[in-house]
Amino acid sequence: MRAVVFERFGERAEVREVPDPVPAAGGVVVRVEATGLCRSDWHGWMGHDPDIVLPHVPGHELAGVVEAVGAGVTGWRAGDRVTSPFVCACGSCAECAAGQQQVCTRQTQPGFTHWGSFAEYVALEHADVNLVAVPEELSYATAAALGCRFATAYRAVVERGRVAAGEWVAVHGCGGVGLSAVMIAVAAGARVVAVDTAAGALELARRFGAAHAVDATNGDTAAAVREVTGGGAHLSLDALGSPVTAAASVDGLRRRGRHVQVGLLPAAGGGTVLPMERVIGWELEVLGSHGMAAHAYPPMLELVRSGALRPDLLVTSTIPLGAAPAALAAMGTAPGRGMTVVLPGAPGTAG
Incomplete structure (x- = not known):
């Protein structure tokens, strides 16, 4: 698959061919249709996150289609439209048992603890805990915006605030x-x-x-x-x-x-x-406030479905995968207006 890869912190990433991921037991591989470009990705690229091991593929706000399903997954199958919180929970620790998956003690985070979604495919663990169904009427670009920034803001304002x-x-x-x-x-x-x-x-x-x-x-x-x-x-x-x-x-x-x-x-x-x-x-x-658990998405999605919330209006630009390295680097000096979403399947400039 094609993916955005960086070898050193703060140095220009490039698009290259890397091995396709395979689903772990309990996990899935998602074909990435859209992935948001977030300032957290910039922090990771700059070396501000201790979990990142080089070489690395960033990206944590994603939406797409389940491509492959690992052993033991019961709630999802190939072809399902999905998104996921950026905090992927284990589902079995004390915090998860209390419904607080956003602070799971064994959490994984695509684009930080493992390779992320600036790629054609991404692997996600514990799918039955972490995936969220994307309604048919929601575009992938809009759904990608929910996984980190919009869901994080929703919980910060409504629940924490x-x-x-x-x-x-x-x-x-x-x-x-x-x-x-x-x-x-x-x-x-x-x-x-x-x-x-x-x-x-x-x-x-x-x-x-x-x-x-x-x-x-x-x-x-x-x-x-x-x-x-x-x-x-x-x-x-x-x-x-x-x-x-x-x-x-x-x-x-x-x-x-x-x-x-x-x-x-x-x-x-x-x-x-x-x-x-x-x-x-x-x-x-x-x-x-640290993200939002997958099980907490339905009330927010219902407000989106009803038109009371319009996250689609926050997506101010879409770019192909080849443009992502330059856009990632530019976030340090020009964070930009609204949200930029990367479309890995779109034609565009080579990295």
């Missing part, structure tokens, strides 16, 4: 996760303040229902959020993942507000400093 109608929600960083969070919070009846440095990203956030847009290049963003919300956000998300945006998200809350950290933060460079004196004095909640 406990959004309520009429609340103020601040979203720091309006890439794929952030724009998803804007759309989901608006659908829940919240008033949203979108924060970003890019005019195009803020324009999209307004298009998806944000009541206010704050240009993060113009001074103190936390103060701006507090001003437009009349005292601070009830719920705030760092959807980008940087020490600056994480601190601003916490600092822009009102008393007893809730901060949800969604964007990955760099482990190096001294870590992330949050205004903990405010967390204590104002009884703020600081929460993490």
